[in-house]
Amino acid sequence: MSADLxxxxxxxxxxxxxxxxxxxxxxxxxxxISPPLKTFLDSPYKVPPGRIAVPGCGTGHDCMLFASRGFExxxxxxxxxxxxxxxxxxxxxxxxNSKGFVLDKDVFDMHDYDNHFDYVLDHxxxxxxxxxxxxxYAYVVRDLLKPTGKLISLFWLVERRGGGAPFSTTxxxxxxxxxxxxxxxxxxxxxxxxxxxxGKEIFCLMSVKK
Numbered sequence: 556m557s558a559d560l561x562x563x564x565x566x567x568x569x570x571x572x573x574x575x576x577x578x579x580x581x582x583x584x585x586x587x588i589s590p591p592l593k594t595f596l597d598s599p600y601k602v603p604p605g606r607i608a609v610p611g612c613g614t615g616h617d618c619m620l621f622a623s624r625g626f627e628x629x630x631x632x633x634x635x636x637x638x639x640x641x642x643x644x645x646x647x648x649x650x651x652n653s654k655g656f657v658l659d660k661d662v663f664d665m666h667d668y669d670n671h672f673d674y675v676l677d678h679x680x681x682x683x684x685x686x687x688x689x690x691x692y693a694y695v696v697r698d699l700l701k702p703t704g705k706l707i708s709l710f711w712l713v714e715r716r717g718g719g720a721p722f723s724t725t726x727x728x729x730x731x732x733x734x735x736x737x738x739x740x741x742x743x744x745x746x747x748x749x750x751x752x753x754g755k756e757i758f759c760l761m762s763v764k765k
Contacts, residue, residue: 566685566720567661569633576636583679583711583721584613588620591709591745591758592678596624600741600760602707605673608699610662611680615641619648621676622655629656629672631665662695663688669698677708681729682721689732697736697763706737706761709745711752726757737761 564570575581595601604625609618612630618641622628630641638659645655662680675696684692696706710729713721733739741760748756 566683567663567688569635569661571720572632572634573636576634581613583683585616585749586614587749588616589678589709590747590749591756592617592620592676592707594745594747595707595758595760596620602674602705602760606671607674607676607707608668608672609676609678611637611677611683612641612657613637613679615644617676617678618655619644622648622650626674627654627656629658629668631658631660631662633659633661663691665695665699670701672699673701673704675699675704675706677706677710679709679711679721681708681732682711682713682724684722685720686722686728689728693732693736700763702763702765704763705740706733706759706763708759708761710757710759712755712757729757729759733761736764738764 606627606629607621608629608631610631612618612632614637615630618628618630632638638657642651642657645651645657648655681689710724711721712726713724715721715723739759739761741758743758744754745756745758
């Protein structure tokens with residue numbers, strides 16, 4: 556059977572995201588460190604450095620923030636443009652393959668790394684996943700983490716009526732997906748979100764339930 560040449564890639568395929576990078580339609584990219592994440596690492600509630608996975612790492616700004624604070628960062632993406640941008644940042648900082656690692660992987664195919672990480676960082680990744688796979692994603696995160704692991708998350712509360720990523724995300728969606736697998740240690744609306752996301756972000760620190 557011949558391939559369907561008119562078939563469009565879905566959000567589960569790297570071509571979908573690479574196309575968005577090439578046409579510069581990347582609303583999830585801030586082009587800078589996310590202020591609420593920096594505030595968290597400057598706060599009394601910060602977590603000690605450890606191994607952290609960053610699924611959907613994008614162009615690597617958040618990866619660099621955590622690396623600068625002593626974390627061993629594994630950046631995960633499957634869009635070539637994102638991987639290249641993050642790799643270049645790690646090279647420039649002199650941390651590639653020492654404190655900064657880059658994986659060309661689908662986050663849903665990460666079982667070689669089960670129980671490997673102290674933390675997973677989710678910043679605008681949850682809203683990129685088709686809602687039908689969000690529950691599966693929560694279990695993937697749990698499996699990647701050590702038994703004492705934590706999910707550090709800055710969720711983008713997106714309102715959309717049409718299809719496609721980023722998908723609509725509400726507080727209720729987040730709670731429903733994670734509540735049976737993680738405990739919510741910290742939840743708040745950041746006061747220092749970038750202007751375009753004021754009132755549209757929720758910071759959560761979660762622990763794997765015993």
